[in-house]
Amino acid sequence: MNPDPKLINILKEIAGKGDLDTSKMALLSQEEQELIKDLQRNGLLEEALAYVESMDTDKSWEELKEKINGNEKPVVINWRSIFQYAAIFLCLLGLVYVFQYKTGKQTEIKVPSDAIQLVLENGDIQILSPNGEQQIIKKNGEVVASQKNNEINYRSSNSLNKLVYNEIKIPYGKTFRVMLSDGTMVNMNAGSSLKYPVQFIKGHNREVVLDGEAFFDVAKDKSHPFIVKTRGVAIKVLGTKFNVSSYKEDMDINTVLVEGSVSLFAIADANRKAMLAPGEKGSWNSKNTEIAVEEVDTRFYTEWINGEIVFRKTAFRDIIIKLERTYNVTIENNRKDILDKKFNASFNKNIESIEKVLETMSKIQGFTYQKEGRLIKIN
Numbered sequence: 001m002n003p004d005p006k007l008i009n010i011l012k013e014i015a016g017k018g019d020l021d022t023s024k025m026a027l028l029s030q031e032e033q034e035l036i037k038d039l040q041r042n043g044l045l046e047e048a049l050a051y052v053e054s055m056d057t058d059k060s061w062e063e064l065k066e067k068i069n070g071n072e073k074p075v076v077i078n079w080r081s082i083f084q085y086a087a088i089f090l091c092l093l094g095l096v097y098v099f100q101y102k103t104g105k106q107t108e109i110k111v112p113s114d115a116i117q118l119v120l121e122n123g124d125i126q127i128l129s130p131n132g133e134q135q136i137i138k139k140n141g142e143v144v145a146s147q148k149n150n151e152i153n154y155r156s157s158n159s160l161n162k163l164v165y166n167e168i169k170i171p172y173g174k175t176f177r178v179m180l181s182d183g184t185m186v187n188m189n190a191g192s193s194l195k196y197p198v199q200f201i202k203g204h205n206r207e208v209v210l211d212g213e214a215f216f217d218v219a220k221d222k223s224h225p226f227i228v229k230t231r232g233v234a235i236k237v238l239g240t241k242f243n244v245s246s247y248k249e250d251m252d253i254n255t256v257l258v259e260g261s262v263s264l265f266a267i268a269d270a271n272r273k274a275m276l277a278p279g280e281k282g283s284w285n286s287k288n289t290e291i292a293v294e295e296v297d298t299r300f301y302t303e304w305i306n307g308e309i310v311f312r313k314t315a316f317r318d319i320i321i322k323l324e325r326t327y328n329v330t331i332e333n334n335r336k337d338i339l340d341k342k343f344n345a346s347f348n349k350n351i352e353s354i355e356k357v358l359e360t361m362s363k364i365q366g367f368t369y370q371k372e373g374r375l376i377k378i379n
Contacts, residue, residue: 111125111127112127113171114171114172114173114174114328115127115128115171116128116129116130116168116169116170116171116174116176117168117169117171118136118152118166118167118168118169119166119167119168119169120136120138120166121164121165121166121198128147128152128168128176130149130150130174130176131149131150132147132149133147133148133149134146134147135147136152136166142158143156144156144158144166144198144199145166145198150175150176150177151176151177151178151179152168152176152177152178152179153179154166154178154179154180154181154198154199155179155181155183156181156199158199159199160198160199160201161201162201163197163201163204164197164198164199165195165196165197165198166195166196166197166198167193167194167195167196168188168193168194168196169192169193170188170189170190170191170192170193170212171190171191171328172190172191172324172325172326172327172328172329173190173325173326173327173328174190174328175187175188175189175190175304175305176188178194178196180196180197180200180206180208180219181197181198181199181200182200182206182219182221182224183219184206184216184217184218184219184226185216185217186208186214186215186216186217187214187215187217187305188212188213188214189212189213189214189215189245189304189325190212190325190326190328191212191213191247191325192210192211192212192213192214192247193210193211193212194208194209194210194211194214195208195209196208196209200224202224204224205224205225205226205227206221206224206225206226206227207226207227207229208226208227208228208229209228209229209230210228210229210230210244210246211230211231211246211247211248212245212246212247213243213244213245213246213247213304214243214244215241215242215243215244215302215305216228216237216240216241216242216243216244217241218237218238218239218240218241218242218260219239220238220239221238221239222238225237225238226238226239228244229267230244230246230253231246231248231253231286232266232267232268232284232286232289233246233253233264233265233266233267233284234264234265234266234267235255235262235263235264236262236263236264236265237260237261237262237263238260238261239260240257240258240259240260240261240262241257241258241259241260242255242256242257242258242259242260242262242276243255243256243258243298243301243302245301247321247325249321251285251286251287252283252284252285252286253283253284253286254281254282254283254284254301255276255281255282255283255284256280256281256282256296256298256301256302257276257277257278257279257280257281257282257298258278258298258302259278260278261275261276261277261278262275262276262282263275263276264276264282264284264291266284266289269289272289272290272291273291274291274293276293278298279295279296279298280293280294280295280296281293281294281295281296281301300312303346306348307348307349307350307351308346308347308348308349309322309323309326309346309347309348309349309357310345310346311343311344311345311346312344313342313343313344314342314343314344315339315340315341315342316333316338316339316340316341316342316343316365317333317339317340319343319361320333323354323357326349327349327353327354327357328374329354329374329375329376330374330375330376331376331378332375332376332377332378333378334377334378334379335365335367335378335379338365338367341365343361343364345360345361347360354371354376355371358376358378367379
């Protein structure tokens with residue numbers, strides 16, 4: 001059993017920065033966090049790092065037992081005492097187990113369902129706290145992005161010669177912002193994910209992959225079109241502001257243009273396309289693969305950025321789905337007779353709770369509801 005490279009990277013980060021960011025600590029149990037803190041308190045990080053990079057834990061465990069149980073005086077090299085040697089070994093043995101087995105095939109790390117996840121190019125997962133502040137660091141120590149509060153920024157002076165991708169996953173009940181390396185700002189809605197290059201490269205289109213909903217404010221670059229790919233359709237722009245909604249449970253993929261121009265086309269058939277002008281919505285139907293264009297009030301489709309939830313002639317079955325995403329709740333509807341009833345309403349999630357929203361709607365349709373934790377039952 002040899003130590004996982006992740007463990008070595010963790011120890012390097014602690015030794016270099018003197019602390020471990022909260023996103024990594026959150027993946028550990030209380031006992032495991034105490035093991036790391038013990039290394040820090042005893043000032044043994046440097047020695048631990050040197051030791052763990054070459055350790056064979058099976059062999060070292062046998063040697064340790066001999067040193068502790070044997071009659072001859074222990075021979076300790078580079079450790080201040082046999083007690084420290086034993087403590088460090090046991091600490092590292094625990095950490096090897098944590099990072100090798102909990103991140104291996106046998107057992108996956110259990111990431112909290114309400115956590116914002118950043119998946120790095122090597123598959124490592126970092127948890128981003130909406131109120132956190134940290135740097136995203138590659139194995140070689142290079143800083144590729146920095147997070148401050150509800151935004152992560154990939155603008156860097158370093159240049160790459162190949163495309164390297166990260167993916168951010170936003171859970172229900174939360175939103176987040178991503179500034180890409182070209183200055184494009186992406187507002188991510190709840191229950192969405194975006195895969196994107198850490199850095200765009202000259203000579204390549206600026207391509208990202210979206211699942212869910214996001215508002216794009218694209219930096220202008222005539223030489224490098226910006227393309228959003230999602231569920232068989234692509235949206236191509238040079239510099240513009242537009243919203244894309246492409247949740248898997250929705251039949252239509254909707255693109256609403258606020259500023260500039262947008263071209264929608266089928267990835268499998270580029271001849272099937274449409275151009276949008278500001279104030280227009282292009283709807284791609286995933287079944288008949290047709291694009292319908294109509295004029296709309298763009299505010300109804302973009303105000304979610306400011307916390308607004310807007311329903312315009314929206315069926316109650318669709319309202320349920322949107323409320324679940326927005327408030328991170330599960331709604332069990334026992335009033336099938338109102339599923340197709342349509343509502344006009346608007347709420348602000350930053351001001352009005354899910355209880356307030358349901359209370360208002362219940363007065364219109366005459367239903368009652370019960371809330372138990374995150375489960376809501378409509379009767």
